[in-house]
Amino acid sequence: MLAYILRRLLYAIPILIGVNLLTFTLFFVVNTPDDMARLQLGAKHVTPEAIDRWKVEHGYDKPLLLNAAATGSAQFTDTIFFKHSAAMFVFEFGKGDDGRNIGNEIRTRMGPSLAIALPVFVIGLLVNITFALLMVFFRATYLDLWGVVLCVVLMSISGLFYIIAGQYFIAKLWNLLPISGFAGGIDGFKFILLPVLVGVVAGIGSGSRWYRTIFLEEIGKDYVRTARAKGLSEVRVLFRHVLKNGMIPILTGAVVVLPLLFMGSLITESFFGIPGLGSYTIDAIQAQDFAVVRAMVFLGSFLYIVGLILTDISYSWVDPRVRLQ
């Protein structure tokens, strides 16, 4: 097992290098530091001196890959690639355009992101499984048919609508919860409630429909027929057998997104004014702060790969039939 995990970890390294090279190409080769400077300083009436000053300020005045002017190992280390791209492997993200250390920002903003994303994920999972099981229990009746239609309708509504409608009706019109904001500790509870509610409701449509198909696939299998044949009640069959086995694909599918919860949700956080990583990313995109966007790309890929490894491990853990090769 340990050897397997180690091998998976080693396999992750070339992928991270690939991500790094891709972001480097996108942010420094295709889109040169000069372009960035021009975008930041305003496209027109910009002098070469201003561009150079901007590049020095942001540390983009070095050569891309090879510094011919330097000597020794500095030829490779005193370059944009080494300082801004390779440094991310040790989580050195440098500074954003506002002069703040990106690494510090990420550490302080992970908490609020998680405070929203984790409850949405857990409650959403429970609610969706409940709905899916209900539909499966009443399968091939009108209740099931209309349940599926309702799911499709819910799926077809834009995520933005849920947020805007939630804020407008619950917060503004009925004054039940604060419209946006965030606070730490117990005080923060009332701020978290609305985004979590909206997040859960927005996910019901696609989630329950997907789980319903998984359960339906499970219910057609032989062991279920055996369980029924030996006289178990339908409720018992559903909860003891179908639910347990159906949880394998559901949980392993959930594991891959688990680390990504740290990244938060872009839209939810920016609408509800939550100082998490999602709103940080959106602000960076809108301010065209490339350093932050680059850091978030790397962080996101890193967490995704962690998720992949966790998925592989959880597969072998919940289902002993899956042999590790």
Add this chain to the structure above:
Amino acid sequence: MNSIQPVILWTDALIFALLLAVLVLVWLIRRQEHLRAPWRAVAQRPMAMGAALVLGVFVVIGLLDSLHYRAQLTDSPADAPQYSVEVLSVFDALTSELRSRQEKTYSAPLAMQLYAKEFVQRDGATVRDYPRLQYGGAHLQHADERLPDITRRTLVGATQGGLASLLLFGLLAGWQARQTQVAVGAWLAAWRQGGLNWPGRTVVLMVALLLMLGGALAQLAAGYHVFGTDKVGQDVLYISLKSIRTGLVIGTLTTLVTLPLAIGFGIAAGYFRGWVDDIIQYLYTVLNSIPGVLLIAAAVLIVQVYIESNPDIFDTAAARADIRLLALCLIMGVTSWTGLARLLRGESLKLRTLDYVEAARAFGVSNTRIISRHIFPNLFHLVLIAIVLDFSGLVLAEAVLSYIGVGVDPAMYSWGNMINGARLELAREPVVWWQLGAAFAFMFTLVLAANLFADGVRDAFDPRLGGRR
């Protein structure tokens, strides 16, 4: 009559190329019984057919809106004509009334006054009141006439639509009765009892509903702003209708980019295995691991830099917005092929071990021929299901991307831009809700129709589902 100069934007060309490809595909499918069978199954589902009709309306509007031209300037000489920088479409020409009747600022749906009070001159004195709209309800003398007028117009429009659908239904009944060689009465009875081999009741009722709705809308739109006006006084109905094209372009052209990548890489990885598989798997794990929104954002920012530093390539604002739309489709396509490629890889891995593929290989059939004759046709249903399932997701994604600021050009009509521009107006008093409402309603209708249609297609094509729904 002024002359016009046709303008073919990049996305126009691609849309019509796509239309041509679809027509060719339809022609090919019609000739092959085994390809026709699943489509016949789709056609027998009432829900799928109803959704297809709604989609059809959207597609027709989108296509009309893709025939672009520039009108001649009225004061330019005939021998050396100069053309307006404004790019119009056939759809604009058909709805020129909607487009040109611009108010001062916000007004509520079907209103005859602006939404906020202003100082107006009345009987020589300056009073603070709701000023009348320039066009909306301008034919009314008094506010009391508004409701009866709206009711009358709705009824007249719906009746016209109803009469038109009755006429169509009569023609259909006559034609069908002659085709199947039964009396018209017998056909009608079969229709009423659902005894036809296609969902006649749903289709006829849906057409009637659409025609009545269209008639009522047309009648109302002639005298009012049905969905109100936006900040600069433009008709929200017009903006919503114009946004249809953007949604369709994003939903279809993105898939067009995805398909060759997904099919090529997916089949190659599954069929050849070995180092080809390793490289392709590596490629899509890398692409997959980058958060999609961020990759799109980065690429859109880069395109923006390119457009801003090369302003002379694009002669009109429409061309500039169009290139950005195309770039968005390209980028979304490049980031979203991985899912389908993975699916196709898995299927090809299974297919390549089947007896008939082994036999073909034993006979010395070349790899390209095995793939094109034996592997790809057996994967086609997966590709088709992916196309229809992805469509709705892409339409919804456009709104989110536009909100983040990396979607379509801010000057382009799109539901995302409408939502983005209007969401802060909910804080106003009185609330300006109609812009958001119209954008969400149109988007919901399109996506719901697409989802229902996709369900029908998936149920008919997916062999795993078999008889089970």
